[in-house]
Amino acid sequence: GENVEQHPSTLSVQEGDSAVIKCTYSDSASNYFPWYKQELGKRPQLIIDIRSNVGEKKDQRIAVTLNKTAKHFSLHITETQPEDSAVYFCAASSPGSARQLTFGSGTQLTVLP
Amino acid sequence: GAGVSQSPSNKVTEKGKDVELRCDPISGHTALYWYRQRLGQGLEFLIYFQGNSAPDKSGLPSDRFSAERTGESVSTLTIQRTQQEDSAVYLCASSRPRLASGNTIYFGEGSWLTVV
Numbered sequence: 001g002e003n004v005e006q007h008p009s010t011l012s013v014q015e016g017d018s019a020v021i022k023c024t025y026s027d028s029a030s031n032y033f034p035w036y037k038q039e040l041g042k043r044p045q046l047i048i049d050i051r052s053n054v055g056e057k058k059d060q061r062i063a064v065t066l067n068k069t070a071k072h073f074s075l076h077i078t079e080t081q082p083e084d085s086a087v088y089f090c091a092a093s094s095p096g097s098a099r100q101l102t103f104g105s106g107t108q109l110t111v112l113p
Numbered sequence: 114g115a116g117v118s119q120s121p122s123n124k125v126t127e128k129g130k131d132v133e134l135r136c137d138p139i140s141g142h143t144a145l146y147w148y149r150q151r152l153g154q155g156l157e158f159l160i161y162f163q164g165n166s167a168p169d170k171s172g173l174p175s176d177r178f179s180a181e182r183t184g185e186s187v188s189t190l191t192i193q194r195t196q197q198e199d200s201a202v203y204l205c206a207s208s209r210p211r212l213a214s215g216n217t218i219y220f221g222e223g224s225w226l227t228v229v
Contacts, residue, residue, distance in 0.1 A: 032212045034217065034218070036220075042222075043204065043220040043221060043222050043223055044156070044204070044220050045220070046217055046218070046219070049217065089155070089156060093212040095211075099158055099161055099169050099172070100144065100146070100161055100208075100212060100218075101146070101212065101218060102158075103155060103156045103158075104155070105155045106154075106155045106156075
């Protein structure tokens with residue numbers, strides 16, 4: 001089945017700097033890659049997603065890139081703010097997977113004021 | 114409803130008792146998922162329903178765990194003879210089928226279970 005690895009597990013950046021979180025996946029048939037943000041005590045919420053027919057997608061300060069050949073995708077947050085502090089989960093969806101969506105282990109992002 | 118609804122939001126139970134957790138998905142969402150998240154940990158897949166069929170039950174941690182879904186609506190996760198290691202938040206999510214076709218998974222607020 002699909003395996004998703006996420007790095008780093010923790011990341012601290014200064015306010016205003018950029019943050020990058022990387023994920024790799026194992027199933028070349030995976031075609032949908034969402035990113036979720038989970039604030040302390042809250043539910044995971046979708047912040048951006050990308051499908052396999054595009055290489056990059058942007059939404060204001062957030063962008064995701066996908067390299068299908070290398071089977072990795074990354075989340076980029078620019079001009080980080082304290083409210084970006086949260087746990088971020090990547091995920092990959094394979095059409096053949098009975099589980100539909102496989103999550104990475106999460107990255108705790110801390111933005112220091 | 115507007116979102117995925119879970120109940121109870123919080124449950125404290127004594128070790129050895131049974132608990133039932135309920136999930137009401139977004140209307141029209143045929144796919145329903147249960148995850149477990151221990152404090153400070155990631156999302157552990159438990160089970161996925163497409164309609165009332167569960168193609169993959171291998172995520173259920175033990176035979177004390179079971180889940181049912183009636184049609185394309187409410188699902189119940191039951192934990193029998195609870196143990197302290199069952200303490201976690203149990204997250205339910207729902208989606209339309211075929212995630213790559215413009216559909217997305219939405220999570221509920223979770224049921225926080227504490228076994229004492």
